[in-house]
Amino acid sequence: MAHGRYDAAMLGWCSTVGAAALAIAAQGPPIRVAVELVADRTHVAAGEAFELGARFVIPPEWHIYWRNPGDSGVKTEASIRAPDGFEVGEPRYPGPERFVLPGDVVDFGWRGEAMIVFRVVPPAMLAADAKLEFALDARWLMCREACFLGETSKKLSLRVATEQRPGKPANEKLFDVQRRRLPRAWNSLTGAAHEWRGSRTGIDVLALRVPGADRLDFFPYEDSPLAVVRRILGLEPRAALLTLDLRADGDVASDRRRLRGVLRVERGAERAWYEIDLVQPVGKEKKP
Amino acid sequence: MKRTHRSSFVLALAAAAFGAACRSPSSSPSESGATPSHALAGAGVVETPRVAEIGAPAPHFALRDTDGRAWSSSELRGKTVVLEWFNPGCPFVERSHDVGTLARYPETARAEGVVWLAINSSAPGKQGHGLEDNRKAKAKWSISYPLLIDQTGEVGRRFGAKTTPHLFVIAADGTLAYEGAIDNAPHGEPESGELVNYVQRALGDAKAGAVRTPRTKPYGCNVKYAD
Numbered sequence: 169m170a171h172g173r174y175d176a177a178m179l180g181w182c183s184t185v186g187a188a189a190l191a192i193a194a195q196g197p198p199i200r201v202a203v204e205l206v207a208d209r210t211h212v213a214a215g216e217a218f219e220l221g222a223r224f225v226i227p228p229e230w231h232i233y234w235r236n237p238g239d240s241g242v243k244t245e246a247s248i249r250a251p252d253g254f255e256v257g258e259p260r261y262p263g264p265e266r267f268v269l270p271g272d273v274v275d276f277g278w279r280g281e282a283m284i285v286f287r288v289v290p291p292a293m294l295a296a297d298a299k300l301e302f303a304l305d306a307r308w309l310m311c312r313e314a315c316f317l318g319e320t321s322k323k324l325s326l327r328v329a330t331e332q333r334p335g336k337p338a339n340e341k342l343f344d345v346q347r348r349r350l351p352r353a354w355n356s357l358t359g360a361a362h363e364w365r366g367s368r369t370g371i372d373v374l375a376l377r378v379p380g381a382d383r384l385d386f387f388p389y390e391d392s393p394l395a396v397v398r399r400i401l402g403l404e405p406r407a408a409l410l411t412l413d414l415r416a417d418g419d420v421a422s423d424r425r426r427l428r429g430v431l432r433v434e435r436g437a438e439r440a441w442y443e444i445d446l447v448q449p450v451g452k453e454k455k456p
Numbered sequence: 457m458k459r460t461h462r463s464s465f466v467l468a469l470a471a472a473a474f475g476a477a478c479r480s481p482s483s484s485p486s487e488s489g490a491t492p493s494h495a496l497a498g499a500g501v502v503e504t505p506r507v508a509e510i511g512a513p514a515p516h517f518a519l520r521d522t523d524g525r526a527w528s529s530s531e532l533r534g535k536t537v538v539l540e541w542f543n544p545g546c547p548f549v550e551r552s553h554d555v556g557t558l559a560r561y562p563e564t565a566r567a568e569g570v571v572w573l574a575i576n577s578s579a580p581g582k583q584g585h586g587l588e589d590n591r592k593a594k595a596k597w598s599i600s601y602p603l604l605i606d607q608t609g610e611v612g613r614r615f616g617a618k619t620t621p622h623l624f625v626i627a628a629d630g631t632l633a634y635e636g637a638i639d640n641a642p643h644g645e646p647e648s649g650e651l652v653n654y655v656q657r658a659l660g661d662a663k664a665g666a667v668r669t670p671r672t673k674p675y676g677c678n679v680k681y682a683d
Contacts, residue, residue, distance in 0.1 A: 212627035239618040241677035242548075242642050270579075271609060273618050309547075317547040357500035390673070441484035446617070 189417050195446035199227040199335040204268055205304040208343045211335025212326050214294040220324070221283040221339070221346060222246035222259075222304050231277045232308045234264035235392035236429075237238030238275035240296075242309050243390070246284045249303040253291035260285045261432055274313075283346035290373045295329045303419050309331070343358075351430045351443040364448045371397070372414040372425050372448055381408035385445070388429035408433075461675035469483060470595050472585030488675030507616025508635065510670040513625040515614040519575065521589050521602040527573065529626075535571050535664065538562070540638075541679060542574040542603060543584030543614065543620035548676035552621060553597040554681030557639045557653050562601060565659060574603040580641060580671050580683035584620070609681040625667075634658035 202225040209218040216428040224244070226232055233241040248256045261284055288302075307319040329335040354360065355426035359379040366373055372394060379385060382403075386395055414427060425448040429440045467604035508515050514537075518528040529537075540558070543549055562572045578584035584608060594603050606612055615624055616635075625634035640652045652673050661667040 238673075240676060241619075242672070243674050268677050270683050271577075271613050271618070271679055273678045273681075274614075274680065309677070311678060313581070313680065315546055 170310050199230070201226050201230075201232060201308060201310050201318050203304070203306055203318075203320050203322055204334075205302065205322040206339050206342065207302075207325070207326055208338060208340075209335050210338045210391075211329035211333060212290050212300055213329040213335060214290055214291045217289045218250055218289055219343065220256075220286045220288055220302060220304075221343065222248075222286075222306055222307075223281070223283045223342070223346075224278070224308065225281050226279055226310065229279070230310050231265075231267055231275070231279045231313045232282070232310050233275065234279040234347045234387070235261045235344055236264075236276055236388060238277075239273045240269075240314075241275050241277065241311060244282075244284070244308040245275075246286075246304060246306045248286050248288070249301075250288060255289040257287035257289075260287075260350050262346060263351055263432055263439070264386060266387070277312045279444055281346075282349075283342070285343075285346065285350060296330045298328045298361075301327055302327065307391040321418070325354055333394060349439075349441065351441040353433070354442045354444050354446075355414070357433065359443050360442075362446055367425075367448075369429075370414075370415055374414060374446065374448075375429060375445075376410045376412070376431060378402075378431075378433050379407045381434075381435055382433040384408045386410060386412060387432065388427070392426070394425055394426040394427040422427065463489040466515070469473040479643075483681040488676055498622060507614070508624065508632050510632050510635065512632060513630050513634045514624070517575075517604075517606075517611040519606050519611060520603040521604050522594060523602075526604065527602060529630075532626075533630060535568070535627055536659065537571045537573065537626040538565060538659075539615070539624040539626070540572065540574045541617040541620050542576045542590075543677060543680060544576075544589055545583040546620045546677035551619050551644055553593075553599070554640060556641065556644060557651075557655075558621065559596055559597070561638075561656060562599075565634050565656070566601060568659075572601045572661060574599065574601065575606050575611060575617075577606040577609045577617060578601060578680040579607055579609060582680035582682075583677070584680055586651070591612070600635075607682075609679070610676055612679050612681065618677050619674040619678055620679060623655050624653060625662065627662050630645050633662045634670050637674045642673075 204223050206223055207218060208220045208221070212218060224232060232244050235243050237243050246259050250256050262278065262282050265278060267275045267277060269275060303323045304322045306322070307317065310316050310318055327333070357378060363375045363378045364372065365375055375385070376384065384401060386396060386399060394414040394416055396412050397415050400411040402411065404411040410431070416425060426446070428445050431444050433442065435441050514529065516529050518526065520526050538561070566572050574591055576584055587605065590603055592607065621638050623634070623636060623638050624632060627633040634655065637654055639654060640646050646652070654669065657669065658667045
């Protein structure tokens with residue numbers, strides 16, 4: 169009987185609080201992702217490459233998604249519209265974090281702040297002091313106990329450099345911090361090694377060893393032919409070892425076993441991401 | 457600004473207390489609760505949880521719909537069943553039911569004899585929970601098929617439902633024939649090429665005997681399971 173009264177009381181309380189939470193969800197996001205388009209130069213010089221950044225400032229405790237969102241969500245999209253003659257490179261996504269949500273939902277994304285970076289190459293000739301208009305189109309999904317889609321366009325005007333105003337670096341601190349989160353080349357990681365440790369029914373095993381690392385984590389690209397089914401982190405006296413069990417997904421030929429993604433390397437408080445693109449050599453599979 | 461932070465804190469506190477208090481006292485740990493966590497705490501093993509497998513018997517479910525009617529998978533034996541994970545507050549569900557594939561296709565499938573059921577696994581205090589809001593959403597989008605309520609999330613976890621929408625096709629023999637996205641248009645327009653309705657394709661393939669693409673990557677909001 170007492171139990172029944174408790175249930176009834178709790179039902180009433182839950183309904184009230186639940187209704188309040190739902191009312192917030194129904195009204196739309198109480199807080200929003202702030203987006204801006206920033207450049208690493210004050211002026212544009214003919215033929216001299218510079219960088220543009222799509223900067224996302226995310227409300228505390230909320231997250232948005234990486235290029236591979238993981239189990240749920242959608243990737244954050246950003247594209248640049250530039251004046252004729254400008255070449256805009258592919259978006260470079262900063263390294264992600266792993267969010268483990270109730271229900272074993274594992275998502276990849278960012279909290280706090282993230283910047284997608286574009287390399288821009290101006291044409292060889294530009295009219296001095298001309299005003300150049302760049303635009304960012306972005307869309308994202310922001311999630312916590314609710315999810316909200318966001319979409320925006322932002323503009324940025326930059327002038328062409330002149331002899332009197334040659335321009336100088338801009339937003340240096342911001343670009344310095346955000347560039348450190350961009351994945352670097354795997355072969356630039358001193359002493360790092362990989363080893364294919366054989367195949368068994370549908371599973372390939374790859375070991376990644378990084379001297380001096382405390383922790384390693386791997387984030388596959390969405391289009392990686394090999395998917396990660398198990399990760400085992402081993403700590404050696406002077407290195408960290410990440411062993412990945414990999415399974416070919418989709419219609420990939422059995423002799424084309426390729427893993428694409430980024431490896432996060434932690435040394436104390438320092439974090440860096442390295443781009444992995446490894447193919448198991450044909451005919452060199454070993455029995456485990 | 458200070459006011460925003462203070463109200464966020466109060467909201468977070470309320471949500472935490474709510475989540476702890478509003479779990480059903482009779483709820484038992486889900487099957488996935490026994491699987492290893494994805495979190496990589498120091499050295500350790502991380503495995504993909506064992507959930508519904510393509511070609512294997514689909515997990516059992518027994519739930520009530522928004523009208524109070526009981527539904528059980530055992531009573532649906534011999535029929536092709538589509539399960540659609542649902543959250544009326546999720547913008548992807550909203551778009552698809554407003555103008556997308558879910559606004560049109562379920563009726564076509566039902567006319568061909570398919571049993572189509574929506575399931576909502578949102579926990580109390582999370583987006584999409586609440587009988588009245590679900591009834592309203594059902595009316596707003598003229599959803600004529602049943603909407604089952606799974607607020608403990610047990611059925612969702614058993615199937616491994618990750619997103620809303622996340623679609624599962626159960627073949628007439630009771631095995632799981634397809635799981636994944638409804639289509640290739642998370643934002644309304646196809647990501648590349650033409651619009652592909654994956655569920656329609658899977659149902660057609662199942663009739664012919666073999667589903668060519670039994671799994672696609674679902675998109676959408678994460679299912680709002682209890683913490």
